[in-house]
Amino acid sequence: MAEVYERLLKEALTWVGIGLGIGIPVFIAAILIFLKFKDRRRFYSIPLFLFGGGLMAIGFSALKDYFEIKARMGGSQTHSSNPQKLPSEIEKKISELIKRLEELRARLR
Amino acid sequence: MMGLGRCFDNFRMGYALVHYALLTASALYPEPDFEVALYGFGLYTDILLQLIDEGKLPRGFTRYIHDFAMALKEMDLIRLATIMNRLVHDVATRPEIPTTLRHAVQISRMVHEIEALIDVDEVDEALNRLNDLINYISEHKSEILKCVPEDVIDRILGRLKEVLELLGKTPLPKDEIFARFVEIHQEFL
Numbered sequence: 256m257a258e259v260y261e262r263l264l265k266e267a268l269t270w271v272g273i274g275l276g277i278g279i280p281v282f283i284a285a286i287l288i289f290l291k292f293k294d295r296r297r298f299y300s301i302p303l304f305l306f307g308g309g310l311m312a313i314g315f316s317a318l319k320d321y322f323e324i325k326a327r328m329g330g331s332q333t334h335s336s337n338p339q340k341l342p343s344e345i346e347k348k349i350s351e352l353i354k355r356l357e358e359l360r361a362r363l364r
Numbered sequence: 365m366m367g368l369g370r371c372f373d374n375f376r377m378g379y380a381l382v383h384y385a386l387l388t389a390s391a392l393y394p395e396p397d398f399e400v401a402l403y404g405f406g407l408y409t410d411i412l413l414q415l416i417d418e419g420k421l422p423r424g425f426t427r428y429i430h431d432f433a434m435a436l437k438e439m440d441l442i443r444l445a446t447i448m449n450r451l452v453h454d455v456a457t458r459p460e461i462p463t464t465l466r467h468a469v470q471i472s473r474m475v476h477e478i479e480a481l482i483d484v485d486e487v488d489e490a491l492n493r494l495n496d497l498i499n500y501i502s503e504h505k506s507e508i509l510k511c512v513p514e515d516v517i518d519r520i521l522g523r524l525k526e527v528l529e530l531l532g533k534t535p536l537p538k539d540e541i542f543a544r545f546v547e548i549h550q551e552f553l
Binding site for chain 1: 393441487494495517521522524528529531
């Protein structure tokens with residue numbers, strides 16, 4: 256699963272790069288064209304707005320995915336895969352859950 | 365009134381539906397294994413179609429076969445997971461779907477989620493999900509017991525207790541933990 260996350264993370268980063276790397280300059284260019292020209296050339300900015308905006312939308316969506324994947328991976332990093340000793344709160348949680356499970360089993364019998 | 369045997373069969377189908385959908389998805393990564401993926405997809409489709417034929421699921425659920433097949437063709441793990449979540453959500457929220465199926469799908473989803481979290485060493489989060497699972501079984505125990513034999517529930521809770529005990533060990537004995545999950549799945553498959 257860790258490899259899956261890494262692969263997904265790389266894919267997301269690629270799309271962030273493509274989306275925002277190209278989208279933002281194109282969008283800025285569209286704004287500049289729109290502001291600079293007052294005649295019919297101003298309409299040239301429309302396809303640039305659409306293209307740049309679309310790429311930016313892809314980039315931001317990939318950025319969102321990136322942070323979601325990162326958050327899930329982060330969770331796994333906070334608990335090392337082979338810790339020497341379990342954190343006491345986890346130990347406490349485990350014993351509480353065992354107790355609750357036993358109670359539930361007793362109620363179901 | 366439906367007998368416990370038939371009702372338990374429905375529960376098992378609900379559990380297996382999620383199980384095989386996840387088996388299909390997990391077969392794609394890290395290295396795609398199409399034989400396993402197609403095996404999982406075939407069983408997922410069979411179960412879904414049978415549930416639709418028997419009127420347990422609405423006809424519209426056939427779209428989950430089509431969407432799943434498309435995502436599988438493109439090997440899109442995220443889309444497969446999204447479809448799975450939508451299916452589970454749909455089963456859980458539609459009042460016309462039998463309660464048995466709803467519980468089966470929810471329990472299956474939670475058990476598999478716990479297993480996947482342990483796989484990526486997210487022990488703390490896995491414990492939270494285990495807590496949710498215990499709460500869920502406690503809250504719906506009377507309805508679950510109408511369909512699932514007591515001894516099966518008892519064995520599953522016993523296996524979960526063993527999983528909890530193993531989670532307290534360092535280093536994490538994942539093979540032993542996953543062996544317990546295999547036993548849990550086998551109770552329903």
